[in-house]
Amino acid sequence: DTGVSQDPRHKITKRGQNVTFRCDPISEHNRLYWYRQTLGQGPEFLTYFQNEAQLEKSRLLSDRFSAERPKGSFSTLEIQRTEQGDSAMYLCASSSSGTENYGYTFGSGTRLTVV
């Protein structure tokens, strides 16, 4: 078990470009979450998958954001037409059904800088 892996660790992109991040959860975890963390703030929930189904989305997830988990394993988060306000750390977490009361396992995050 290598924990939750996120790739890339850092991404610098020009405003208006599209970016895609990948998350590989702990293999036996069927639930996967995306959060966004801006400087000086706590993580904010973006979306949640159970297996391949996206079951919950935050209002923060605008039309420019899309997330997938096609085979119920890894997930991708795509941001289209990036804006400077999208600059943040994007965190992925995973858990098993019924263990939410025991906390999630977070990855180290992808830091996005939009210039």
Place this chain on the structure above:
Amino acid sequence: GNSVTQMEGPVTLSEEAFLTINCTYTATGYPSLFWYVQYPGEGLQLLLKATKADDKGSNKGFEATYRKETTSFHLEKGSVQVSDSAVYFCALHSGAGSYQLTFGKGTKLSVIP
């Protein structure tokens, strides 16, 4: 809706000092409460948790007690070390059909020798 309020930082303490980081919450139902820690350049790590009123979570010398009457979950440690320097986040999971964690803004702790 759910919310978590943490004391403002940064907090600077000398090694072996006593630490308290206040956390209060607003939630529907009976949430589970967590403290996460984020060391520089790393992801969030679960530090401790409590799932019902009067439970005490503890780990690595840190403790927090779930106080339903005051809706609080204050983090304490009797003697901090330089290695405890990090950002600490209080969070809740309300259940009730939602799987998201609600986090506070974080409190940065710096421990000086």
